[in-house]
Amino acid sequence: MELHQILRSGFSLLVFLWAASSSHQIYTVKAILLGNESDHLALLAFKDQITHDHLGALSSWNDTVHFCKWEGITCSKKHQQRVTALELRSWGLGGSLPPSIGNLTFLQKLILDNNNFNNKIPPELGRLRRLKYLNLSGNSFQGAFPMNLTHCSKLRTLSLFSNQLVGNVPVEIDSLSTLNVLYLGNNSFTGVIPSSIGNLSLLLGFSVTLNHLTGSIPEDVSRLTMLVLFEVSANNFTGTIPSQLFNISSLHYLIASVNTLHGQLPPNMGISLPNLRLIFLGDNQFYGPIPASLTNASGLQNIDIGQNNFSGKVPSDLGRLPQLYYLNMEENQLKARDVDDWKFMDSLANCSNLQLLALYGNKLEGILPNSLVNLSSQIQTLAMGANQISGNIPHGIENLANLNQLTLEDNLLIGSIPESIGKLARLELFGLSGNKLTGQIPSSVGNLTYMKRLFLFNNYLEGSIPRSLGNLQHLFLLDLSHNHLTGTIPKEIISLSSLSVYLDLSDNSLVGSLPQEIGALKNLGSLHVSRNMLSGNIPSTLGNCEILEILEMNNNLFQGIIPQALSNIKGLQQLDLSYNNLTGSIPAFLEDLNLLEYLNLSFNQLEGEVPIRGVFKNATQVTINGNDKLCGGIPELHLPACQVTPSRKRRQHLMLKVVISIGSSVLCLVLLFSIVIFQKKQSLRKNAGTAPPLEDQFPRVSYTELVRATDGFSSTNLIGKGGYGSVYKGVLGACQTIVAVKVFNLQNQGASKSFIAECEALRSIRHRNLVKILTSCSLVDFRGNDFKALIFEFIPNGSLEKWLHPESDGHNHSESLSLLQRLNIAIDVAIAMDYLHNDCQPPIIHCDLKPSNVLLDNELVAHVGDFGLARFISKATESSSTGMSSSVRIRGSIGYIAPEYGAGGKASRFGDVYSYGILLLEMLTGKSPINNMFKDGLSLQKFVEMAFPNKVIEIVDPLMPLVEDRSKGHECLVSMARIGLCCSNQSARERMNISDVATKMHAIRDTYLGARNY
Template identity: 65%
Template sequence: MISLPRESMELQQILKIGLILFFLWSSSCLPVASVVDATGAIRFRNDTDHLSLLAFKDQITHDPLNALSSWNDTIQFCNWKGVTCSWKHKQRVVVLDLGSLGLGGSLSPSIGNLTFLHRLNLGSNSFFREIPLELGRLRRLKNLNLSFNSFQGEIPSNLTYCTELKILALCHNQLTGKIPVEITSLTKLGELYLGSNTLTGVIPTSIGNLSSLTLLSLHFNHLGGSIPDDIGRLTTLKYFLVAANNLTGTIPSKLYNISSLQEFYVTANKLQGRIPSDIGVTLPSLQFLKLSSNQFDGPIPTTLANASRLEVICIPDNHFSGRVPSELGRLRGLHLLNVELNHLEGGDAKGWEFLDSLTNCSQLTVLSLYDNMLGGMLPNSVVNLSSQLQVLNLNINNMSGRIPHGIENLANLYWFTFDDNLFAGAIPESIGKLVRLQRLGLSSNRFTGQIPISLGNLTLLTELYLDQNNLQGPISPSLGKLQHLSILDLSTNRLTGTIPKEILSLPALSLRLNLSDNSLDGSLPLEVGRLKNLHTLDISRNMLSGNIPSTLGDCQILEYLHLGNNFFQGTIPQYLSNARGLQELDLSRNNLTGPIPTFLEDLKQLQMLNLSFNHLEGEVPVKGVFENATQVSIKGNSRLCGGVPELHLPACPGKSYKKRKWPLLLKIVIPIAGAILCMILLLSFLILRRKRKSKNNAPIVHPLEDQFPKVSHSDLIRATDGFSSTNLIGRGGYGSVYKGILSPHQTIVAVKVFNLQNHGASKSFLAECEVLKSARHRNLVKVMTCCSMVDVRGHDFKALVFEFIPNGSLEKWLHPELDGHHHTESLSLLQRLNIAIDVADAGDYLHNNCQPSIVHCDLKPSNILIDNEMIAHVGDFGLARFMSKATAISLADKSSSIRIKGTLGYIAPEYGASGQVSTSGDVYSYGILLFEMLTGKSPVDDMFKDGLSLRKFVEMAFPERVMAIVDPLMPLAEDESKTRECLISMIRIGLSCSNGSVKERLNISNVATTMHAIRDAYLGTQVH
């Protein structure tokens, strides 16, 4: 053994003592966190963050993406999804990022124990209840994002203890109460988002203490009072958004001196006063100026031209006066100039100089001067405006003269409205070259001449207003080419001739057809029955004659029907009883005869009925609309009697005689009727028995054959060349579809032949027949006839004949590689949006405008067909169900308990549990369909496994990464921000539709309305 010197041993002992002291010291420096126990006392331990996260998870009641599945003891908590720990302070959480995961529940107070937290992001989830006060313990917190949830209650005032906060985002919740004045002590705060809540009170006067603030968003609340003067101290402010509140008074002058300001939104308040004349000098960084819907007055400052970065000037609905500054033409990057609903003046060359100057703004896309006092003649320079111009709105300005030559230069216009002016002369044929037009408004002017034939070239037009002019001659049949037209108003002109059948065959004409106050003659063509989706028809005050066509009964969605002041004769057609939604019916001042039909009593929605000045006779009904004399006008019919006393009509003669004779009639009629009925039943039994014994080629009569031309098995053999494989265009679960040419008119058709060997095929045929005989809509596949008979070999044969839709199914457009078909180009976002709207409109019709409602039960791309105009048509009703008031009824076997067969991936989850169909099931399928259209991925794609579904795939990317999941084949517009906004809106609809909870889903009517609004926003048609 080697002996150490004494000095070495002493040194060893000193080192040991030193090591012990070091470990004692280092252990005292380990992270120690606090936990509040049940008694309220604070105790310290090292696993606090772990326990706090588990307590947070315990309050989560909804986790659709299984985002917290990794939060278990098999994984160290610093590696849990969304959790980031400090590298310096071991096992201390510094970031909790769980945004956009669909999480639902309340926010646990234990979150306050994560005292090393720097960033907390729970945005875009479904958290509810109050924001816990314990957040005030997070002294190191720099970024707090709780936006886009459903938090309630007041904003915790003790957030003031989070002195390091730089971003506070609480927008899009249900927060109430006042903005805590304590927040203004957060001097490091750079961004404050409190918009889209229901906050009240005033903006704190000490707001100027937030000396680092760059963004202040308080829009869409109920804040009142004035904007504090102290706000002028926010010298770093870039974005000021206080739109849609109840703010009053003037804008503090100091606010106009914040030179860093880029976006200035104070729309929809009650602010007043003048805009400083030097605003463009003091706000040189300004890009967006939105002051609409306030009470500002005085002139528009000319110095706005000094803010050379200005892109948007939106100041409508104020009291601005004077001229539009010609200096605005120096803003080369100006995209939008909206000064409508003010008191701006023009009238002479000097007043219109601004329009000349705007020809320098090469990026201008929207120019709206609606409802001012410009007057005078429109300068020819309007045709030299930017070729990018999309919206030109000059309504209500007392402008005169003619539409300038060369207007076709504005080739990208889709909104062109000159309504309510004094324009004269002929409508130029050159307007027909604006092929992108969707809305053309020239009403309430002094235009003369005929309707230009060239308007038929505007095939994208959806609204055409030529009413209240002096147009003459016939209605041009070329308008029949406008296949997308939903509104046509030619009223109050001097038009003559007959109503062209072509415009009565427009498939999209659904909102309004107004031909009133002209000199049209002839009869109302039977083709009017093709306007199956029309809501308003007004042809009053013309010289039309003949009978009211019974085909009007096919217009089952009609709400307003005005046929007054014509020369119609005959009786009121019984078929009008099919228009169950009629609210106004005006048949006055015609030559109608006969009794008032009793079906008018049953029109529950009818609020105004005018039958005055005809030759009607007999007893006036007393039920329904007839109960209220103020809603009915029957004067000028001298042979009417009875009715409610308020109509002051004479009593009907002979009523007592009828009562005396009634018992005698019963004694005679009932025995005779009973004998006849017995004979009919016996005869029917014998005929049925004979039919069962004999097989022949006679067709089996089906309800569809009462409505459409009959077609035989041999006709279909000839049409499809013996059901040749070369004519095969598709196969389904119950049969095959062939292309054919049907004689005698050589009509191209699609023939769906049912394979009756397949179980359920016969029921599927009956289901489709039941739906198709009553459902009519522009976005449903049109049935032409059916064939149900025994073929030459004695086998049952069933087929449906449809209108041939040439562009195939949506399935082939979205997934062309599946069948080898390739299209020259993929569907654009607008085309997909239009198709989605078509499908929603079809669903709205089936659910809400059919009696009883119809549930499709199999919405998917292969059941949606696209025509040459890229309009979508929903087909294949083999699984459809009628919905009675009490239960869901199967069309196939009249049972609500039948198991839904649907298509995997599109079936609503509740169907698997109960089998009970509902309109919500179609809404779910629509949501999945929307995802497939946007991503190009089928819900049964191989990538969707291990708990990942198409919905989860989309939900995980929403909203930040939506651009990363869109179909790579989809061509996108250059304006990425508008595209992204449209995608987010569509996906939000899809997420709502495909919600696992039936109660949380939208109904299809709201879906359709919202989808139309999304398209309007995407196209920029919402100018106001």
């Protein structure tokens, strides 16, 4: 072609491009000329399948710019701008993958983790022969393992973690010969691990944890010589771990706990595993010695081999593990007899980061070495009970200043408890029971003001009980029984109101009277003072201990009568007053203690007629031997009949006349009163509606029992107030159950309906992340007024509201919630809402999700409560596109109410999702949606949006402790903020499904924990 023809052709092309009327036309021409129109069409097909894009990930996917500049797209410069990467992780995208994804034939990376994709993984992915990285974890993909993926022969990373995949792991997996990472955990795979897995010679990370796999771990796994992570925990594996697996020198993490594995560990494992950081083999059936070579793995940080059958000695040079912070070897068969065997304790002094040492339930003998006090000052838990350890408690124990739990019970320790024990200021659990300790209880124990449980029973301690124990204001369990203690019972201890589980001072040589201050123990469940030398009358103040279930005062020198005040202890189950000097008659009130199962009044000086009702009806439950002046009772007691004297006959005849004359009058009054009460109850039923039959499912509880449980609904027991009533802490029933009692203020409009709504909702739900209902009470109080209450399981750590905003009510915590704790709480709440929305029959909408309705237990596990506004979703509702209409205005809490509720009062699942989104943003920022800063158009959502994604770290709660890995923390915060913004979208249709939210939050946590980033 001549030069002028070439120029003419080029000029014509430029004119054509210039004449195109739109950028779309220009783009189309370019795409055709560059030969990549198939990629363009495949991406458009991908976009068409996206049903949820709340965060605008695909907002740039339009023809105003070349598709190589679209969000998440990377193109090759060498191959006519063909798509080489599609990366849209953690954008909350919903929909399915189209088959046309297989047309991106130059694709090397497909990263879609932490989204909401569902349906099956398209088999057309097998056409992506250049694909190297495929990450679909944290979605809701279903079906079997996509077999066609085995055609992607260049694949290096395959992560399908946390989906809903089922079936077997295919044998053909070994076709992926270049694979470095294979993560299949948290699915529902069954069958066995195929032996062909051993052909993946380049594999670095392998995880099938949390599946339903069975059989043994194949020997071929040991051929994975480059493996860094091997994780098979929480399956049903049997057999043993292939011995050659312990020769993979690159292994960092070996996690195989909670299976039924057995066998011995190879003696050279530590030499062969120089890079090992973590070994979890707990809760299996391993046996044999712990290899001494384990200490050659100098990078080990965490060793958990508890609950197995390991035997032999503890390796003596554990100190060669300088990074060790967690060592759990409890409940094995480990032995130590002499100084050499205990060298491991000397060595552990070199582990300056050690926080937990658990050797409970082994066969350790010999003298406890003094080097115990040289352990890390960071150690918090030292558990060495249930062994046969002898010697003294070492002086210098105060060096372990951060100890929270010190348990050396059931050993052979001798000597005295050192006075320096009082310097362990953080101690909450102190267990020395079942030893041979002598000397006095040091008064310095009274300095341990955080103490909750103190066990010193079954020793040879002597002297008086220190009055300083009265300083232990958090103590709820004290057992000093079976010692040689003398002197009187200190008033300071007997009035320690925190004691709630039991107080046991039995089997000592205590003298004097039982102090009147005993009445302060209103929450005490069990009192044991038997087999002492206590004297005087039984104090009437003992009747204030209305929660008591067991009262043992036998084998003392008590005298006088059995006080009438004991009739207040309605829940009493066992009463033993035998072998004392009690006089008078057996009081009639003992017949009325309906829960009393065992009564021993033997060997006293009681006289008169024995009752025949209540516990006295069963001779096997009552012992009254050794009281020679008793008579009557049931025939099985074999007592002489009570003689009736002439004067007594005259009194009986006169009494009969009086009873007959009065009885007729009383009968009339009773009938009249019954009619009035019946009419009043009928009226109350009409006004209050029909109470749901919760009492058919749960134990009945009376108004009187609730008054007693809450100390008359005392303000000191008030733990919360709401729009419809108040919540009190109480101790209820014979089992001394700590409960939360929600009392409805029926003077408030809507309170009765709220009670009914909550009963209806709670009647059919059971979940670990919901507050557990125990029973209800719908009766009449002492004044004849209607009374309604719900009784819940008590959640001890209060509401999330108080943790996020401690200054708002003076509530204070020793530390703020960490990022991981907040993430766990958010997951718990999402799981609870998913259960309500999708697993209940019928499904339930909560309608009032907020931090004050999320309660945290001792482990900071979240429990959602308060169903006073809850609504059921009927089938008709589910088929409606507009949600559930209600004639009653949907109410919630300002700041958490979905915007559509204000317009039409229509409840839907997406209204709860909105509230969840606000709650999640509040957990991240520490700012309530009704904070004073949110005005003039600024809201909590907009506040987060303005910082998203690059400046999220600048708006996080300043109380949240910073994480060491800032990049990992930032990624987690961004992902959580993205979900919070997505859930709180103004448009209900643009919000995520709560099931997807729960899945995504799980995936975010897995990523944050970091064990899977290879």
